[in-house]
Amino acid sequence: MQDFHVSATGHSLNYLPEYVAVWQGFFEEEGLNVTASVPSPWDLVLSDIGSGKAQAALGGIWVPSMFHGRGKRYVPFAQVAARAPLAIVGREKPGDFDWPAMPGKVISMKGSNGASVGLFVKLLLRENGVNPRDVRFVQDLDGKMLSDLFVGGMGDYLVIDYPSAVTLEAGGGGHVVQELSITGGNVPWSVYYTDGQSDDAGLDTNTRFARALGRGMDWIMANDAEGYRDFLARTFPKFNPDFLARLANIYRAKGMWTTPRIDPDAYARWQTGIHDGHLTTTPIAYDALIDARPTAAFAAR
The missing domain is CATH 3.40.190.10 (Periplasmic binding protein-like II)
Known part of the structure; x- marks a missing residue:
């Protein structure tokens, strides 16, 4: 063996x-x-x-x-x-989410375990006609801290792994507005x-x-x-x-x-x-x- x-x-x-x-x-x-x-x-x-x-x-x-x-x-x-096994958690209902409305919004996503999350979200923004430079990002903190801060009111969106996003939603911490493992493509x-x-x-x-x-x-x-x-x-x-x-x-x-x-x-x-x-x-x-x-x-x- x-x-x-x-x-x-x-x-x-x-x-x-x-x-x-x-x-x-x-x-x-x-x-x-x-x-x-x-x-x-x-x-x-x-x-x-x-x-x-x-x-x-x-x-x-x-x-x-x-x-x-x-x-x-x-x-x-x-x-x-x-x-990508990710999801976007927002404060609106999923049906109200709109990619073209992202300019000026604040998106929190962890950057402590590599670049994939940020690269993918920015790719999706471009594919949906949004210049990532028109969006504000918080990427310098870890996932748990960002989740706690989002629940506490920081930012408009949180990008985390899909299991954690669904768990957060079940606890009343926000709404899963984009299931990227479903909508994000290959x-x-x-x-x-x-x-x-x-x-x-x-x-x-x-x-x-x-x-x-x-x-x-x-x-x-x-x-x-x-x-x-x-x-x-x-x-x-x-x-x-x-x-x-x-x-x-x-x-x-x-x-x-x-x-x-x-x-x-x-x-x-x-x-x-x-x-x-x-x-x-x-x-x-x-x-x-x-x-x-x-x-x-x-x-x-």
Whole structure:
């Protein structure tokens, strides 16, 4: 059995296919003993893959994009989440939310765990005809503090993870006015990447990993989440199992989990957002960044 450790930037419901593939023995059937950890601060994932402590990092594709051509070569080879697991909480009712009305508003969103949230919200603003420069942002605080401040009256909107947004709404802290995992469209939100291009042995390992991950996705798509509430409760003890099952079924229905292959069109869209966020000098061509070999079998699906 070959050890395969994932150093992840979080422990999230949108990573569910990995957890299911461990639980159901799909990785084991590929000869892999997959384990995971979440270092703090999150950017230690880069040290973990650089030192060999981990075989892959799990997080945003903006990191490999940002380092491309700048002394480091981080290579994404598989995707676990194809949508942003975020929501916008506002003070109005959902039916009253209007993107063109965003200029002059204050949007709070955490910036302490990477750039993805801000990049994605600003991409959506541009796609809806709003210049992000006309919107005010609070991005220098952590999520819990921002949530408390929003409930206390600061700002017009709060962007947080979808489970926390629904929990906040249930407690009377605001209204979920945009479920971005439903309305936000496809982007390669969470990907696995290595430090450098894989050699033949690494390619074989990553291919087996991607194949088992794909089986985890297929299993989720074939099974209503109500049937494995106990597993969800064990995996995410912070949240109510009924709530987790409902959210997992929403993710199933709305395309969070497709295949481990990074979709070229979704990738190109996200590259526009990453470039517009000034992390790259130009959008990076798919083949220049992605190692598509481990997921080649999924290309025809």
